[in-house]
Amino acid sequence: MGLPMRGADLARKATATDVALAAGVSKWTVNRAFKKDAPIAEESRLRVLAAADRLGYRPNLLARSLTTKSTQQVAVLVDDFANPHKLPVLHLLTAALQRERLVAVLVNIDEQNGPVDAILDADQRQVDAVVLLGTSFRDETLRQPALNAARAPLYVLARESTLDAVKAVSCDAAASMEAVGLHLVARGYRRPGFMSGPRTLSTVLGRSRHFAAFWADRGIEAMLDIAVGTYDRRAAGEAMGRYLAATPASDRVDVLVCENDALAIGAMDAARFGCGLDVPGDLAFVGYDGTDLAAAPAYDLTTYEQPMAAMVDRLVDMIVGRLDPTTVSLEGRLVVRGST
Amino acid sequence: MGLPMRGADLARKATATDVALAAGVSKWTVNRAFKKDAPIAEESRLRVLAAADRLGYRPNLLARSLTTKSTQQVAVLVDDFANPHKLPVLHLLTAALQRERLVAVLVNIDEQNGPVDAILDADQRQVDAVVLLGTSFRDETLRQPALNAARAPLYVLARESTLDAVKAVSCDAAASMEAVGLHLVARGYRRPGFMSGPRTLSTVLGRSRHFAAFWADRGIEAMLDIAVGTYDRRAAGEAMGRYLAATPASDRVDVLVCENDALAIGAMDAARFGCGLDVPGDLAFVGYDGTDLAAAPAYDLTTYEQPMAAMVDRLVDMIVGRLDPTTVSLEGRLVVRGST
DNA sequence: AGCACCGTTGCACCCGGGTGCAAAGAGGGC
DNA sequence: GCCCTCTTTGCACCCGGGTGCAACGGTGCT
Numbered sequence: 001m002g003l004p005m006r007g008a009d010l011a012r013k014a015t016a017t018d019v020a021l022a023a024g025v026s027k028w029t030v031n032r033a034f035k036k037d038a039p040i041a042e043e044s045r046l047r048v049l050a051a052a053d054r055l056g057y058r059p060n061l062l063a064r065s066l067t068t069k070s071t072q073q074v075a076v077l078v079d080d081f082a083n084p085h086k087l088p089v090l091h092l093l094t095a096a097l098q099r100e101r102l103v104a105v106l107v108n109i110d111e112q113n114g115p116v117d118a119i120l121d122a123d124q125r126q127v128d129a130v131v132l133l134g135t136s137f138r139d140e141t142l143r144q145p146a147l148n149a150a151r152a153p154l155y156v157l158a159r160e161s162t163l164d165a166v167k168a169v170s171c172d173a174a175a176s177m178e179a180v181g182l183h184l185v186a187r188g189y190r191r192p193g194f195m196s197g198p199r200t201l202s203t204v205l206g207r208s209r210h211f212a213a214f215w216a217d218r219g220i221e222a223m224l225d226i227a228v229g230t231y232d233r234r235a236a237g238e239a240m241g242r243y244l245a246a247t248p249a250s251d252r253v254d255v256l257v258c259e260n261d262a263l264a265i266g267a268m269d270a271a272r273f274g275c276g277l278d279v280p281g282d283l284a285f286v287g288y289d290g291t292d293l294a295a296a297p298a299y300d301l302t303t304y305e306q307p308m309a310a311m312v313d314r315l316v317d318m319i320v321g322r323l324d325p326t327t328v329s330l331e332g333r334l335v336v337r338g339s340t
Numbered sequence: 341m342g343l344p345m346r347g348a349d350l351a352r353k354a355t356a357t358d359v360a361l362a363a364g365v366s367k368w369t370v371n372r373a374f375k376k377d378a379p380i381a382e383e384s385r386l387r388v389l390a391a392a393d394r395l396g397y398r399p400n401l402l403a404r405s406l407t408t409k410s411t412q413q414v415a416v417l418v419d420d421f422a423n424p425h426k427l428p429v430l431h432l433l434t435a436a437l438q439r440e441r442l443v444a445v446l447v448n449i450d451e452q453n454g455p456v457d458a459i460l461d462a463d464q465r466q467v468d469a470v471v472l473l474g475t476s477f478r479d480e481t482l483r484q485p486a487l488n489a490a491r492a493p494l495y496v497l498a499r500e501s502t503l504d505a506v507k508a509v510s511c512d513a514a515a516s517m518e519a520v521g522l523h524l525v526a527r528g529y530r531r532p533g534f535m536s537g538p539r540t541l542s543t544v545l546g547r548s549r550h551f552a553a554f555w556a557d558r559g560i561e562a563m564l565d566i567a568v569g570t571y572d573r574r575a576a577g578e579a580m581g582r583y584l585a586a587t588p589a590s591d592r593v594d595v596l597v598c599e600n601d602a603l604a605i606g607a608m609d610a611a612r613f614g615c616g617l618d619v620p621g622d623l624a625f626v627g628y629d630g631t632d633l634a635a636a637p638a639y640d641l642t643t644y645e646q647p648m649a650a651m652v653d654r655l656v657d658m659i660v661g662r663l664d665p666t667t668v669s670l671e672g673r674l675v676v677r678g679s680t
Numbered sequence: 681a682g683c684a685c686c687g688t689t690g691c692a693c694c695c696g697g698g699t700g701c702a703a704a705g706a707g708g709g710c
Numbered sequence: 711g712c713c714c715t716c717t718t719t720g721c722a723c724c725c726g727g728g729t730g731c732a733a734c735g736g737t738g739c740t
Contacts, residue, residue, distance in 0.1 A: 062466045
């Protein structure tokens with residue numbers, strides 16, 4: 001009697017019906033025992049819980065989701081694993097989601113698997129929301145008619161959105177570029193330049209444009225913009241090397257503001273180790289994101305820190321419905337270090 | 341007639357029954373139309389597919405998983421987001437899983453949410469497998485009786501396992517520490533030290549022990565081991581600072597092998613910028629992992645590169661059943677740079 | 681013509697749990 | 711003792727799609 005039952009137990013997970021049998025009640029009573037504020041006698045609840053414990057029963061969340069129409073899953077789409085900043089963002093995001101008993105489904109967007117397919121796929125999995133942590137796709141991509149069938153609300157994090165249907169939680173580009181600009185003016189820099197990543201990205205254009213506007217207001221027009229095309233450290237170094245090789249010292253910028261820390265670090269390495277320049281003496285650098293590495297003494301990079309924790313909190317507030325979905329942009333703060 | 345239908349369409353996703361109605365067949369035929377090699381007339385298949393397309397129908401993967409007992413989801417448990425190396429690992433892992441049409445559920449393990457709870461939770465979600473990317477928990481934790489109820493196979497990646505039920509895919513600690521040791525001997529280093537992360541971790545003890553054993557074989561016993569307790573760059577720097585402050589130059593090690601690149605980078609920064617030491621002149625450093633940052637000219641760190649792509653491929657082979665689950669350990673390669 | 685056979689289709693019932701409602705039981709007031 | 715009410719429980723049926731089997735029709739064969 002012992003062995004066959006064990007065998008069965010091992011092969012198959014206990015279901016509510018099994019527990020009901022063991023506790024001498026109906027399966028619906030088992031269901032109630034696991035539901036907060038359900039009308040059930042305390043005594044039966046305890047009996048059910050004891051039986052459940054004995055059988056190692058835990059409700060099948062899949063089956064539950066089928067009727068409740070809520071999977072407690074949020075798809076997180078990432079298209080730029082080369083940027084180290086994504087890791088702390090994922091950390092904050094998963095932590096914030098888990099506080100609400102939500103879980104992140106991490107989806108890699110690349111050539112094989114574009115954003116539209118990924119969204120449709122996630123929607124088929126009935127996720128409660130889709131968060132785009134992407135950088136290199138275009139807004140227009142999300143306007144594709146195929147996406148109309150998808151029911152999961154779409155959010156973009158740490159970049160702006162021009163689409164009504166896609167709410168964005170980002171860091172205020174105008175305010176941040178003004179903070180950077182004011183700092184540079186105060187330090188006496190007069191020949192600013194910008195280094196940008198993927199060209200397709202509204203955020204890039206945003207930061208770059210706001211930075212240029214800041215200087216245009218002060219009579220400095222036609223700013224240099226080194227377009228790297230990706231957020232890759234190496235690529236930034238190569239682009240920087242090309243710029244330095246092509247430009248005599250007297251014509252160079254005196255400070256380079258980079259669209260993020262990864263670019264700044266690559267560019268800084270090229271300037272220091274490739275061309276023997278002094279930072280910030282010959283050339284100053286500013287990053288964006290406030291990554292951990294920017295704080296390392298080997299870089300000591302002045303950077304604009306995005307208020308990522310607050311941004312993630314807002315985002316999760318919207319996902320769980322505590323906040324009406326809207327596009328919000330928060331202000332971060334400039335962290336001044338030795339690179340300027 | 342247009343509006344009400346639209347309203348209904350928007351409120352509710354089309355189901356197989358809806359498509360069946362539209363195509364003039366039964367819902368089972370709809371089902372067949374979406375199944376490869378199902379017995380269905382080509383003509384009906386096309387008719388169904390057209391109707392599905394018209395209605396924006398895509399099968400509900402949740403409902404499917406309920407009967408097929410396969411969710412195509414793999415839980416990935418991470419407990420150390422401070423280590424930048426986790427990002428490329430996640431990249432490789434999600435990419436490899438997606439190639440098999442599997443998706444990663446990313447779960448954050450911390451104080452609020454321990455490994456056991458996370459595994460049970462993932463199991464309730466009926467994931468097909470659980471991959472532990474953890475470092476700071478103990479093997480014994482996984483022996484807890486509560487886990488017996490869980491049916492999902494457990495794997496650990498990039499660390500060893502002493503449990504039969506938990507298969508590990510890791511990088512050969514003995515071989516890697518021998519490669520490092522031989523390199524150091526060839527370069528003439530005679531006073532080696534080791535810097536380790538979390539004490540609870542079998543991998544740490546493994547690498548540290550193998551490295552010590554290598555030198556013991558050559559008559560150098562009682563090796564220094566600086567235990568940092570975490571894999572944090574800053575903590576490593578502080579531990580290094582304390583060591584350098586407490587040890588006169590003549591008594592110091594001449595090379596420090598660190599349990600991973602994050603520690604090496606922190607320790608190296610403390611040595612160079614905190615104490616003005618020359619690397620590798622006064623003190624040499626070796627890392628482990630082969631992170632991108634180790635290649636940056638600002639660090640130029642000699643490091644042992646784990647064959648992560650191959651490891652991930654093996655792991656996924658086991659998950660999809662192409663390979664029988666066993667514990668495997670692969671060999672990586674030493675990347676020699678300027679820090680030794 | 682009669683038969684078997686195959687491709688094709690429909691159906692009953694399953695997966696595991698959730699909902700709304702009705703019935704059963706307990707308790708109180710008259 | 712009766713009735714009414716409230717708590718507790720059971721039940722039918724649902725979520726959306728998957729399985730095994732039976733029945734259907736047409737073909738090719740004898």
